[in-house]
Structures are given as C-alpha cells and as structure tokens.
Amino acid sequence: MANYKEIVTKAIIGKGKKTFTTTEAITPETLPTTILGCWVINHNFKGHQKGNKINIEGSYDVNIWYSCLDDTKTEVIRKTTTYLESVAVPKRTDGNLSNEEVIIRSLKQPSCTRADIVNGKIEYTIEKELGIEIVGDTKVKIAYDEEEDPWEIITDETTEEDIRNIEQEIDNEVNEEYLD
Numbered sequence: 001m002a003n004y005k006e007i008v009t010k011a012i013i014g015k016g017k018k019t020f021t022t023t024e025a026i027t028p029e030t031l032p033t034t035i036l037g038c039w040v041i042n043h044n045f046k047g048h049q050k051g052n053k054i055n056i057e058g059s060y061d062v063n064i065w066y067s068c069l070d071d072t073k074t075e076v077i078r079k080t081t082t083y084l085e086s087v088a089v090p091k092r093t094d095g096n097l098s099n100e101e102v103i104i105r106s107l108k109q110p111s112c113t114r115a116d117i118v119n120g121k122i123e124y125t126i127e128k129e130l131g132i133e134i135v136g137d138t139k140v141k142i143a144y145d146e147e148e149d150p151w152e153i154i155t156d157e158t159t160e161e162d163i164r165n166i167e168q169e170i171d172n173e174v175n176e177e178y179l180d
Contacts, residue, residue, distance in 0.1 A: 004141045013100070014091035014134035017107055020083075023114075025121045028077045030068040037065040038112035038124055047104040047132065054102055054132050056085045060110050064122055077122070089132050100136035107131045 045058030059082045067074050108129035115124040 003146060004143055006139050006141055008137055008139055010135055011138050011140070012133050013136045013138055014089040015132070016087070016089045017129060017131040018085075018087055019108070019127060019129045020085055021113075021125060021127045022081075022083065023123060023125045024062075024079075024081065025118070025123045026062075026064070026077055026079050027121045028066065028068070028075060030073075030075055031120050032066040032068055032075075032117050032122055033071050034067045035064065035115045035117065035122065036067055036074065038115045039063045039065075040110040040112060040126060043106060043110050043128070045104055045106070045130070047102040049100060049102055049134070050086075053086045053088050054104075054134070056083075056087070056104055056130060056132070058083050058085075060126075062112070062124065062126065064112075064115060064124065066117075066122065081126070085130070087132060089134055091134060092138070100134055103133040103135060105131040105133070 039062075041061050041063065043058065043060040045056055047054050047056040049055075059080060062079045062081060063076055064078075065074060065076050106128065108127070110126050110128040113125045113127045115122060117123075
C-alpha cells in the first residue's frame, strides 16, 4: 500500500506567453521616398513581480533604411525604444509558499512587421513574443512504500593467490629466534 509524503521543492508555478505589438513613428531629417528595410537589434529585457502582475522592462534599437531625394540617396535612421509591459500570469496556487523568481524568455525576437511613410514620417510596427515563467517553492505529494529497499549482501572475494600472499607475509614476519 502506497503512502504519501509532502515535500517542498522549486518548481514552475506559473507560465504563459504573450505577443506584444507596438506602432511608433519617427521623423527623419530628409523627406523619405521609399522604405528599403527595417531591423531591430540589441533587445534587452528583465522582469519582476509587482503585486499580481509581472512587469517586463526592456529596450531595443530600430534601424530603418530608406531612400530620399526621389530615390537618389539612402539614409538610415536609428531609434532606441524602451518599453514596460505588464502581464498577469496564471499561477498554480496549490501549496505555493514564497521565494518566487521571474524568468523572461524571448520566444520571438522583436521584428518590424510594417513600415509606411505617412505625412513625411515613418510609421512602423514592431512585434515581439515573450515567455514568462514564475519559479517558486511549492509543496508536492509523492507516493512512497513503507518497505525499505532490500540490502545487498557484500561478500569478500578471496582468491588462492590472495591466500598464498597472506601466508608469505606471515612467514616473512615470523622471527625464528623466538621459537625456542
């Protein structure tokens, strides 16, 4: 018959993912004619718990390559964007104790999904997907059997050579002067 014990261990007590979409605008010095490309680099982020929510603070650099002067010249405009996202991650509440740690992962790096020229400005949309895990101490029940595992019998394996060596050592240690 199995019995149960409760143990305390670290485990993932909350997990979720979310896609974030942000639209921004930037005004270049020279009037753009055509958008040639948009790259997002240097994505950095960290998360912490605040009340019942997880706050994720991060930043990335947006580089937009565009043509200007009726497609006769190209320029690159750069902008560093900071963000603060707040999400509620569902947690398992069975036996949750405390001592929680937040782990944030980038499941899909920020990328530009759209870039348009509107009234001399470049409007662009950035999309990213973040995974959030909450690790904390929790109680779990495990089944165990009251019977102890059997003990293995350990035997000394003595060979004939071992016996001859022992006899030789004894013969060498005997002092014949004491035998009279």
